[in-house]
Amino acid sequence: MNEAIRIDLPDGRGYNIQAGPIDWLPDALAEIGLQGPGCIIVTDKNVDDLYGSRLRSILHESGWDPSTVVLPPGEETKSDQYLRRIQDRALSAGIDRRTPLLAFGGGVTGDVGGFAAATLLRGIPLVQIPTTVIAQVDSAIGGKTGINHAVGKNLIGAFYQPRLVHVDTSLLATLPDREYRSGLAEAVKHALIADVDLFEWIRRNWNSILEREQTVTAELVRRAAAIKASVVSRDELETGLREILNFGHTFAHALELALGYGTLTHGEAVFIGMRAATFLSSHLYPDANFERVRAFLARIDVPIVPGSVTPGRLGDAMKSDKKKRGSELRFVVLEAPGSATVVSGVDASLVEAAWREGLGRS
Ligand SMILES: NC(=O)c1ccc[n+]([C@@H]2O[C@H](COP(=O)([O-])OP(=O)(O)OC[C@H]3O[C@@H](n4cnc5c(N)ncnc54)[C@H](O)[C@@H]3O)[C@@H](O)[C@H]2O)c1
Ligand SMILES: [Zn+2]
Structure with missing residues (x-):
């Protein structure tokens, strides 16, 4: 497996951000002591249509028996209505405090799914599997979870750290171009605030980045995520x-x-x-x-x-x-x-x- 980025937190807590195909997920879950068969996949309709059955069959092959909650795509999903839907589905599936919740999608899925994990049974294990650039370099890392309120964005939420962040940059191939390019803003931001060498590398490789050359994208995501992790x-x-x-x-x-x-x-x-x-x-x-x-x-x-x-x-x-x-x-x-x-x-x-x-x- 590629070398993981480690996030160390006070009181001996911590977790890895690990890069690799989603096929490696069952091994990664086993390594941190998460055991099936039950788990809850939270995802959105776009991601589910593209990758949901693949993720479920990867998990099934290793003895997991996931229940999937598919949310509508979009910012409106970060609401109490969909938070409640995840909670209802998880509780009726009979979860216990060791049942992991896998947030599989962009920042919206990670934020609402992560907050659901924080609240269910006062906290069930959360695994982030980010599928957008924003989520891979930013939102899946660091434990901010939550939903929006009529008064403003992200006003209801909790700091709740995941047990693992699993990053598969090959999933970015299907992102709409505007989403992909927008996500790059956060990667550039991380370079500018903390790593001038990364900025120079981005500048030199900008065309390959825009063309989503696999190795270049993977390196960009890894280095930008490492900055967020360190902060x-x-x-x-x-x-x-x-x-x-x-x-x-x-x-x-x-x-x-x-x-x-x-x-x-x-x-x-x-x-x-x-x-x-x-x-x-x-x-x-x-x-x-x-x-x-x-x-x-x-x-x-x-x-x-x-x-x-x-x-x-x-x-x-x-x-x-x-x-x-x-x-x-x-x-x-x-x-x-x-x-x-x-x-x-x-x-x-x-x-x-x-x-x-x-x-x-x-
Ligand atoms: N928690 C944090 O620290 C933090 C940090 C930054 C942003 N955020 C939050 O993240 C959200 C924005 O994240 P986002 O841009 O990922 O939004 P998003 O989750 O809405 O995803 C953007 C779009 O891409 C689609 N999509 C996701 N993965 C795909 C894939 N692999 N292929 C094709 N389509 C795919 C989604 O269905 C959606 O339509 C905002 O709500 C923002 O507040 C949170
Ligand atoms: Zn931002």
Whole structure:
């Protein structure tokens, strides 16, 4: 098996992020002491149509007897209605506290499935099997689970760590192009906040990445996931360091809010947000060289934001960002490519200029 990435947590807890075909899953489950026959697969309709029967037959061959809960695809599924559906199905299947829940899908499946695992019998073993780029490099790692509320996204949830994250990058071949490209935003983000060598590698390999060359995609996912793993190992409950994972996100959330969720994908908003945040960085740290980052981000293809969405409107949307603390907005910026920090009290005119660069209107 490929070498796993290890996440070490306080009190001797921890788990592996392991790469390989889903055929290896039964061995991986056995290695961490999870035993059948019962298990619950939570997935969505798209993933189930593509890979559900393959996963079930892999499990059957090793003596497992899975029950599958198939959810509708989309962000609306992160709701109490579908959380309850998973709970109902798991309880009627007769689970006990050792029955694993396998969250097989993108970030939506992982978030709602993970939260269901946290709540069932006060916690049943959770295994994340992420199938999108976002999920493989970001959402399946680190234990944030939850659902949305009418008041805002991700407001109901729990920190609940998986027992294993099993990553099969060959599953990414069927992702729609827009989903695939959007997911790359989080991988680029991880490089920019923590690993300048990875950023340079991404820059050099960008065309192969977009063409989904197997070995290149696998390396990108492995290295980007390792960064997330390292950050969450050091700050499991987001009391400090973990905030750097929000690079580009103060801008991105404002844009998503102003445009209405679903106009841009989250990743597209993050690419625009990272352009803006890099502009801020270059003004706050004029001695560092951001030219290659700016040039790289500038050539990434994202939809044009309508002119009616002005930096002023976006500034207002920013203020309602739930990540703001106290009365001042906080921004994750780069002291240099590969090294992030958090600032507040940034001058409003500088933020406006950053918006212009982010939106390509400078
Ligand atoms: N928990 C965290 O730390 C964290 C971090 C980042 C994002 N998130 C959450 O993740 C969600 C976004 O994740 P996402 O982009 O993976 O969304 P998603 O789960 O909705 O997946 C995107 C789309 O791709 C489809 N799909 C999934 N895998 C596929 C495959 N292999 N082939 C073809 N189609 C496939 C899905 O059916 C869906 O239509 C958001 O709800 C966000 O809040 C959570
Ligand atoms: Zn994000």
